[in-house]
Amino acid sequence: MNETFVLELFPEYKIILLLFKNVRNAAALKEKAKNGSIDGALLNPAMVVDPLQILVAVNKAIHLQKVGKMKTRTLNAEIIFNLSPTNNISEAFRRFGMSDRDSQVLVILTDDGSCTSNSQEVVSNVEGQQVPLSELSQLTEITKVKKVSKTLNQYTYILKLIAFHLLERSVQIHFNLRYNTVITCSLIRNQVNTSKKTPIVSTLGVGDPDRS
């Protein structure tokens, strides 16, 4: 049930994504992540639209770590920071990190051999039910994702598309930091294209965005 990804630029790393529902010990998990006994990034899956969003954040974090340009102290923190549209680190944690009362969590392990946690350990630490990553889309809460971006009010896109704009915005802001990444999900395009709402297709491809 663990989904493993490999980054083309950093093939020595394994990126393992573990998704849990009905989690009862979120506060304890967070504490363990803070003190280092869980060496992973604990995310709120409600804020994740597509695994690509994670991979983009992880790829950028590893790159910045390698060249000594991280904005935070640890790789895990940097991953969470990279997901956020603003430059405020505590805000990034509040919005994209798992919080004490959450009942679901997405754990990212980034392992180049030096990671001190393995997936079994994580699984045994979580009091909850592990589910396949394919269930991620059911846990995405687009209203929450939407709230994070201030630019979104002027758009009336369908749900997934809103996340798409949020992601783009995150890059806009990070731009000032010299290192910059834009995220989008081609998955989103596929979904949009299959929908009947043509004005929405247009934001990704042709035509006018549907402004309200």
Added chain:
Amino acid sequence: MPARGLPSSSRPRDNFERSISSSAMCQCPLMTQLHPHLKLHQRILRCWCKDTPAFAMEEEAENCSRLRTRAYVDSLSLMKQGAEARVYRGQFLGKAAIVKERFPKTYRHPILDEKLTHRRTAQEVRSILRCRKAGISAPVVYFVDYVSNCIYLEDIEQSTTVRDYIISIQQAGKDVSQLYGLSSKMGQLLARMHDEDVIHGDLTTSNILLRSPFDELNLVMIDFGLSFISALPEDKGVDLYVLEKAFLSTHPNTEEIFKALLKSYTTASNKSGPVIKKLDEVRLRGRKRSMVG
């Protein structure tokens, strides 16, 4: 400092490059002090005090990063080797991707070169984002590496350049009237881009892609390395003039088709009046210059 290598007139340059390479200050290590527009990055300034251990470590890390990128892009297939950049095609984050690598140019002063290359990379990303935010079609940016000056973009799969498309239609001896639809789509695209104050800076039919299936005429703007943000009708007019020159010289007997482009630009843009006026002025200037020179 006169540029070595290519004659300066044949290379595409932006105002920034023109303004800084025209003065003697390129040779001066402290050019920041001499040129108000140049605020060099600390990193570059530190080139002048290379002995510090912190610098050595940073340099080492960056060299490692460069080697890693080199190894990766060398595993991709080289699509195009241009004067400014190499374009590769392959997989990135599991998606079909294009990697555009701007490489150092030895005919420029190294510091000036680094500054320019960095700037163009940043400019390209900035304008792509601005366009995408406004709903104008441009590739997704997956990752930007300012150490190697590489941009990782969405590959517009099965697309063709407008250039190749027009040529193929003309060569097949097909009815060129179908190109009117294409050119008016181009006019709309440019109008929307200019209405967002994005000046492309290098408009040619090679820098606009046509998505597959081609007959749907979905265009994607690419190659924003020389772009900049400006609301001036003059800048927009010059942008159109550059395209006109390129269009008519690449595609013979397309005067009427290009007129259709300008017509749809005029209809689609809120601010086309002054732009077209400037275009006419620039054309006139161009003609005068060619009569003198």
